[in-house]
């Protein structure tokens with residue numbers, strides 16, 4: 001794979017195709033789920049789970065944060081009151097037991113992820129309690145991937161060791177930008193030393209992979225300042241780096257209204273920030289995995305991609321083949337067999353549903369065969385930047401060229417622009433098309449295509465690609 005920066009970033013193409021698009025952590029995308037499908041949707045899916053020995057993946061959403069970062073688009077609750085998290089754990093326990101009452105098949109777990117919010121908002125005792133709830137009900141496999149999102153402002157080296165003792169072996173750590181001017185503008189004050197100490201402690205405690213998040217396009221960001229952030233970040237040798245584009249959508253995300261639009265980098269400056277960041281990461285030896293993610297060449301994500309064994313799920317890229325995903329907590333999304341189910345997004349609704357004695361499912365969807373096929377195609381494109389028509393035709397008993405004739409026609413202008421090559425046998429995404437892979441995936445999204453037919457200039461549903 002040619003992974004040189006110059007082949008990844010084509011500024012003209014980035015300008016031309018800077019349109020909004022989904023991230024495809026699911027297909028259909030979560031905005032297509034039906035509202036109020038009824039909690040029975042998930043109950044049935046749990047009960048109908050084949051009695052296989054396939055282990056599970058678990059996701060727990062912990063929504064609390066003690067301060068707000070103005071750029072944030074996550075589902076969170078800002079508070080300093082720990083009574084709130086203690087009550088939340090009571091309800092999480094009830095939700096776990098309610099799901100288990102319907103769950104057929106294996107209770108072994110190969111993947112666990114605590115996301116947020118800030119999972120490390122929980123006190124030591126609360127984290128021990130939550131892990132105890134899970135471990136007493138599920139069997140955690142010894143070689144599983146157990147990950148947690150941490151905020152270095154709420155984790156010191158001692159706590160990093162506690163997390164390892166609890167069984168976590170992967171950590172993702174928010175940085176965004178070390179520049180004090182930027183930190184001031186987004187209300188996130190976090191020193192390099194705080195971050196370094198946690199990361200070193202995580203290594204010392206035996207964490208197998210440490211990933212960090214950076215964001216370009218934040219207010220007051222400059223090329224020099226962000227380059228310094230990248231250099232400091234690289235000095236920590238993280239296994240993976242996620243480089244996100246800041247999407248300014250203040251009409252949707254309230255905290256973003258506190259960002260001064262005049263301080264945001266203009267489109268060309270943002271493009272320069274992105275190009276410089278990618279160049280710096282690639283020159284430092286990181287491999288572009290896809291969709292904002294970079295990894296060291298010896299990291300398991302990079303190795304899985306090379307071996308054609310990379311997958312994509314709600315947490316992004318993964319080395320695990322798809323497992324049924326049980327999800328707990330506000331706004332969490334489960335996927336069990338062909339069913340997606342998303343929980344209530346507010347604490348009041350979440351508690352209210354559990355008090356009423358049923359699962360707090362508020363949105364959901366049961367995939368049909370066409371969804372499952374398109375999902376597999378989109379996943380293949382996003383994980384491996386290519387599609388072998390015969391392989392898809394054989395696996396799904398279709399004729400690829402005729403089934404996806406519309407999609408192939410849609411891709412033609414993108415092929416002419418140099419983003420991909422289409423032959424009679426396959427599609428290959430060119431290096432300069434890789435940053436824009438979600439635009440290619442959109443051609444296979446039946447829901448988006450139907451929308452476009454109805455309203456070609458329809459409203460912006462998704463964050464911009466760059």
Ligand code: SF4
Pocket residue numbers: 064065067068069072073074076116117118151174
């Ligand atoms: S970015 Fe993270 S820590 Fe900041 S408000 Fe959002 S969820 Fe909380």
